Amino acid sequence: MWAVLSAPGRRHGGWDAAEFFASGARHVAALMKTAEELGLPARREAALDFGCGVGRLTRPLAEYFDSCIGLDISESMIAQARAWHRDCPGCRFEVNTSGNLLAFTDASFDLVYSRYVLQHLPSADHLRSYVREFLRVLRPQGLAAFQIPRRIPLAHRIQPGRRVYRLLRSLGLSERLLLERLELNPMRMGFLAEGEVTRIVAEAGCRVIKVDGKSDLETTYYTARS
16 A cells, blocks of 8 residues: 555555545545536546556546546556455456557547556656557547656655665565665656646647646646547
């Protein structure tokens, strides 16, 4: 759970499951309030939760849509999601390691959502590619909302903890020791400037209709296909 929502004091099993999933329900309620203000999506048939982890957002999204698919690169996360949400018929969880969304045809989803995911992809090219994929699978009158940092301070770009983690792993130290005892982790932080995101969206024949910029790290783009 901490890998999904890295809140202070929640490391090493510090999350209570009920509290963790309740935070997801509150977040989706706020998302859908914004969606209603924007008047999108026009339909509520299918939603995609990209980088779903253990389904913190997938399950509450399924309360607003006929079905919601959660995708994640981690087999263990998907296994946990399936176990926790087996009683939710509107949820489906799939492992996606392809680097794209070609398993889905164009215009498959009314809502595409991603939060705290794109920033951890291996490179800026991966970020650009997935933004294009989100818009490809978005239906007309649909809504794609995704969070990407628009700037990262230089001190955070260096990411010394990640570099030390990789070095010590290469020397044979155990993953558990590094994660739990030394509290290092390999997560990368990437970003795209706001102007570049706007350009990619326009090139895909879509438009940015709202930018929620609480901070450079918390920037969320709400985009639509006319």
